[in-house]
Amino acid sequence: MGFQIALFFVLLLVFSTSILAQDLDDARLVIDANTTIAETDDNYICATIDWWPHDKCNYNQCPWKFSSVINLDLSHPFLANAIQAFKNLRLRLGGSLQDQVLYEVGNLKTPCKQFGKDKSGLFGFSMGCLHMKRWDELNNLFKMTGAVVTFGLNALRGRHHVRRGSWKGDWDSSNAHDFINYTISKGYRIDSWEFGNELSGKGIGASVGVEQYGKDLVHLNSIIDELYTNFQPKPALLAPGGFYDKSWFEQLLEVSGPRVVNALTHHIYNLGPGNDHNLINKILDPDHLNKISATFRNLSLSIQMNGPWASAWVGESGGAYNSGGPHVSDTFVDSFWYLDQLGMAAKYDTKVYCRQTLIGGNYGLLNASTFIPNPDYYSALLWHQLMGKGVLDVLSHGSPYLRTYAHCSKERAGVTLLLINLSNQTTFNVDVKCTSNTELHLKESIDTRKKSFTHSLKRSISWVGDKASEERFFREEYHLTPEAENLQSTTMLLNGQALQLTERGDVPSLSPVRRDINSPINIAPLSIKFIVFPNFNTPGCK
Structure with a gap:
């Protein structure tokens, strides 16, 4: 008996110590639901399928497997299911090797061979080939899954290398012309054509001067206008698919002229090289995460001042x-x-955000070997299902380790709030208000002798509709944590349940936990939470 009592006090001490080790902090959020500050595209979430062969290696590992445009197993059921779960997932076909791809169509005078190791070639590879049989197979997948397609065209064709990665000469458009014409003849719908990959500014591996690039874009735009005369809708034209360079991007808009480029696409790798041992520290450092905001802000200003007809995409x-x-x-x-x-x-009014990659490399949304979704796949799917186009301003009074974003809810009334807790020891108690001081987390005591519960809530909150009922006073929470509290787990938990494919390989349904609207809102250390307030009145979302 004495041993049991002693054990009880030891366990109590351990439990108390663990509780004390976690800090509690308050955060107050004010959401302005009266107006939106920006708007995304309907298909904001985007993922790339790259061209890298299986023998593309970095840091003594080769993580691409067979995941490229050319060799990806299009018949794998997990692949189709993963795309279909988004209903209309935007896919960008492109990457470093796209400017070395020939299309086997028309009067192609050059042998069309697959990529091979070549020390004299860009990125150590030879020219590659897209056979039209493969293009047909890809489009069958796109049609079956409802994918929205962006295709990156070879922008180096016809040019010659002069020095230090600089390429000169006019773009030879003949192969691209024949490829686009073939695509139209087959009735394949392409949402947008992108011109080149990382050739802007100083370039990555190769670069093209902005005057020449702008001139070639005008030429490509005329080809699209000509070929799509009797085919609707006409695809958008995107460029340059490179890292933001203020002077170069602004000159491109000036040289190409009004309404030629529909969107400026830029690339982001703000965590540095993949072998950096500080990657996790960077991810969890709010100061590091904030640095890239200058790029978003400056690109937005470049477009406003020099090409208001265009929009910004993360390509x-x-x-x-x-x-x-x-x-x-x-x-x-x-x-x-x-x-x-x-x-x-x-x-910052970015319309589309393309993740590198859907599959392939270490950063694939799907595992390159098994096609099983990685945690970021479910993060993308939750965003796609919950966050609408309208972006709402959130004023945060609290720790910088609590990241907060709010959107109009997707295809329903109300607001969806995203909370990201970067702290490894602080639980945040969150008080959410709107600009009219209407509290979502209610603290008002209710005199049941004079007013009904429903009547009091109606007075405290601007509800959607005029027939609020007690069962409608809830919020929906989607709490994301890692399995076994291991940040480097490949298994994500949603409200404590592991997210795994069904026995048939289907993507699991992402179901929320309902909380009473009057219950406290909190978020545990190193976790993520989407919160949907379905009854919150949002004038700016109408």
């Missing part, structure tokens, strides 16, 4: 470059970076 972003960080980019911890990026980019 490619994988966090860490050189195939991503092993055991980081494919694990739970990466969702802190990824969801923060989605929230931040949207605030």
Whole structure:
């Protein structure tokens, strides 16, 4: 008996110590639901399918497997299911090798061979080939899954290398012309054509001067106008698919002229190289995450001042470059970076955000070997299902380790709030208000002798509709944590339940936990939470 009592006090001491080790902090959020500050595209979430062969390697590992445009197993059931879960997932076909791709169509005078190792070639590879049989197979997948397609065209064709990565000469458009014409003849719908990959500014591996690039864009736009005369809708034209360079991007808008480029696409790898041992520290550092906001802000200003007809897209972003960080980019911890990026980019009027990659490398949303979703896949799917186009301003009074973003809810009334807790020891108690001082977390005592519960809530909150009932006074929570509290786990928990494919390989339903509207809102350390307030009146979302 004495032993049992002693054990009880030891356990009590351990439990009390663990509680004391966690800090509690208050945060107050004010959401302005009267107006939106920005708007995304309907298909904001985007993922890339790259061209890298299986023998693309970094840091003594080769994580691409067979995941490229050319060799991806299009018949794998997990692949189709993963795309279909979004209903209309935007896919960008492109990447570093796209400017070395020939299309086997028309009067192609050059042999069309697959990529091979070549020390004299860009990125150590030879020219590659897209056979039209493969293009047909890809489009069958796109049609079956409802994918929205952006295709990156070879922008180096016909040019010659002069020095230090600089390429000169007019673009030879003949192969691209024949490829686009074939695409139209087959009735394939392409949402947008993108011109070149990382050739802007100083370029990555190769660069083209802005005057020449702008001239070639005008030429490509005329080809699109001509070929799509009797085919609707006409695709958008995107460029340059490179890292933001203020002078170069602004000159491109000036040289190409009004309404030629529909969107400026830029790339982001703000975590550094994939072999950086500080990747996790960077992901969990709010100061580091904030640095990229200057790029979003400056690009938005460049467009406003020099090309208001265009919009901003993140055409490619994988966090860490050189195939991503092993055991980081494919694990739970990466969702802190990824969801923060989605929230931040949207605030600066970014219309589309393309994740590198759908599959391939360490940063794939799907595992390159098994096709099983990694944690970021579910983060992307939750965003797609919950966050609407309208971006709302959130004023946060609290720790910088609590990241907050709010949108109009997707295809329903109300507001969806995203909370990202970067702290490893602080639980935040969150008080949410709107600009009219209407509290979502209610503290008012209710005199049941004089007023009904429903009547008091109606007076405290601007509800959607005029027939509020007691069962409607709830919020929906989607709490994301890693399995076994391991940040580098490849298994994500939603409200404590592991997210896994069904026995048939279907993506599981992402169901919330309902909370009483009057219950406290909190978020545990190193976790993520989407909160939907379905009855909150949002004049700015109408």
